[in-house]
Amino acid sequence: MIVRDFGIAFTLAVILTIILEANARQRLQDQITTGVVEAVFKRLIPASIFEEVRAYVIGARVVKREWALNMNLQYDPSLKLNEPDHFISRTTVSYKLFNIMPYAEVQVIRSSLNLDLSGADATGALPRYDKVSLDNEKFEGETLTHLLGEDRCSYQIMRSIEGNQRKFVHVVNEISEIVRIPDTFVWSMNAPTEDATINITSSDPNVGFQVRALHPDSARLTEVVGGRQWTFRGGMLPWQGFEIRSFYRTTSHLTKPEEEQLQLHVIANAQQTAKAPPSGESGL
Numbered sequence: 001m002i003v004r005d006f007g008i009a010f011t012l013a014v015i016l017t018i019i020l021e022a023n024a025r026q027r028l029q030d031q032i033t034t035g036v037v038e039a040v041f042k043r044l045i046p047a048s049i050f051e052e053v054r055a056y057v058i059g060a061r062v063v064k065r066e067w068a069l070n071m072n073l074q075y076d077p078s079l080k081l082n083e084p085d086h087f088i089s090r091t092t093v094s095y096k097l098f099n100i101m102p103y104a105e106v107q108v109i110r111s112s113l114n115l116d117l118s119g120a121d122a123t124g125a126l127p128r129y130d131k132v133s134l135d136n137e138k139f140e141g142e143t144l145t146h147l148l149g150e151d152r153c154s155y156q157i158m159r160s161i162e163g164n165q166r167k168f169v170h171v172v173n174e175i176s177e178i179v180r181i182p183d184t185f186v187w188s189m190n191a192p193t194e195d196a197t198i199n200i201t202s203s204d205p206n207v208g209f210q211v212r213a214l215h216p217d218s219a220r221l222t223e224v225v226g227g228r229q230w231t232f233r234g235g236m237l238p239w240q241g242f243e244i245r246s247f248y249r250t251t252s253h254l255t256k257p258e259e260e261q262l263q264l265h266v267i268a269n270a271q272q273t274a275k276a277p278p279s280g281e282s283g284l
Contacts, residue, residue, distance in 0.1 A: 073088070189238055
């Protein structure tokens with residue numbers, strides 16, 4: 001009996017040792033590869049640029065794939081604002097988060113809302129999360145309240161993701177937010193991202209949109225449906241993203257004073273956009 005138990009324990013110890021040694025070898029090989037890549041980069045680019053590459057590209061441990069932004073604008077008379085030309089957007093941001101390391105790691109998934117435009121509708125304060133989904137786990141109602149921070153405009157949660165990009169966490173954030181017409185706003189990536197899709201619809205056919213890729217090769221952005229759907233194929237680095245401009249196709253529905261006020265607002269907004277930080281939902 002004792003001999004058998006000893007044999008089982010010895011066998012398990014051997015298996016465990018093999019697994020630990022394999023894992024250690026893999027990590028050592030990764031460190032060697034990373035060191036070689038860093039050495040090459042240091043010879044080719046200035047040190048200050050290399051530090052950015054190391055922090056946000058070489059040092060990246062995750063990648064987002066199939067990032068999608070869907071915005072559905074509706075005019076809502078319950079929206080409590082002192083200014084006209086504001087719509088409520090039922091916005092959904094989704095992506096698949098992969099761990100690109102060769103071993104499983106716990107990743108912190110974060111998200112926060114843009115608070116540039118705030119107000120309220122019949123349901124409550126805007127902007128707000130309506131629902132958050134991580135794979136099959138849904139957060140809404142009381143569970144969503146527990147997930148969000150005290151300001152109810154951000155959350156963070158940890159998830160273990162298998163290595164070698166074998167599996168992913170499917171993240172879906174459903175948001176209600178205010179969109180001003182006309183306006184210009186930016187959605188930026190905070191992690192390396194592959195492939196993106198943008199869909200925008202509006203209950204007012206007079207409202208139009210233009211999208212520009214904030215990327216050196218902006219031609220990768222394809223307008224699939226005029227003024228409604230765009231796709232971007234390829235990679236985006238952190239803080240690259242998309243500039244979205246909303247506008248009225250015609251201003252015939254406005255009075256002369258309203259049209260003059262609109263033009264002043266467009267000029268002021270263009271000046272603010274030039275110096276404003278990226279907006280939109282952010283975080284992993």
